[in-house]
């Protein structure tokens with residue numbers, strides 16, 4: 228073959244390969260259009276030293292914008308702020324940690340002996356009652372084993388003595404949630420209506436998510452004693468269904484509930500969702516996921532598309548800014564709430580801290596995130612896992 232013929236042949240092969248690749252990409256986009264398409268590709272790197280300190284009272288201006296405040300934690304999962312200023316933190320293997328980020332005193336630990344770490348299960352959610360100051364009620368979501376060795380997830384209530392750092396008066400207020408090695412949900416939080424909301428996963432049994440009699444693959448709502456509110460949609464604890472594995476719930480200024488949800492994993496990736504949750508709503512899993520939709524099912528407000536994975540966990544709303552952390556995404560995501568839309572999607576601190584499990588705002592305005600690089604799916608760095616304090620101005624839009 229002549230040299231010119233060879234060049235023409237090679238060029239033709241490259242052009243054909245390029246056309247096939249482009250056609251594949253276009254098909255994917257037609258099948259699963261990202262929402263919004265341009266916003267998801269934007270990556271924001273914030274200069275750590277560029278932002279001023281919070282204006283909230285009691286915060287010194289000289290404090291760094293980003294600071295590691297606790298190290299060597301063991302898969303921290305959720306945190307709550309005590310009236311006296313200390314923090315309570317759950318660790319998935321079964322520890323309730325108490326620490327003070329302004330003190331050199333060693334953290335204290337209560338072992339929750341009932342908690343069984345099972346894959347993604349273990350000691351997960353933590354919430355203080357809205358009237359904690361008077362009733363001292365503390366709530367935990369955890370994976371337990373019954374006498375036959377069968378695993379389940381449950382919500383328990385304790386009386387927590389803030390002075391003595393002790394738990395007493397244990398009461399199981401919700402049981403009957405199937406536990407699995409994957410998809411155990413686990414976030415619990417009191418809503419503006421004073422009721423306790425609970426996210427559950429489908430425990431790897433996707434058909435449970437559409438079964439309104441099952442507590443799995445749902446967002447649940449109960450009273451503070453575990454009883455069922457009279458206006459729950461299906462006469463049981465179920466508030467919304469078709470939720471594959473939600474690990475984040477937060478309410479906006481209008482009292483609307485925004486939830487993060489893990490999309491399909493394994494061969495399929497991505498399709499992580501942010502949903503605006505309404506009472507009785509069906510969010511589609513496993514019938515649909517991502518942007519795909521059918522009549523009667525509620526589509527996510529945004530989703531990560533076919534090629535990006537957030538693995539979204541805890542979320543937080545400050546003003547009009549929705550923030551959520553990502554495990555596999557290794558970032559803090561943010562978007563601006565505008566009506567029932569999310570705009571100005573941003574990816575912050577990508578790969579800077581590793582896998583992230585939650586973002587919380589302390590009463591003094593500082594934000595706290597927890598790494599989860601020790602959870603078996605990450606690469607632990609020196610001092611992991613960490614609790615890291617951030618200036619809210621780095622993230623508020």
Ligand SMILES: [Ca+2]
Pocket residue numbers: 469500510511512515516517525526527
């Ligand atoms: Ca969905």
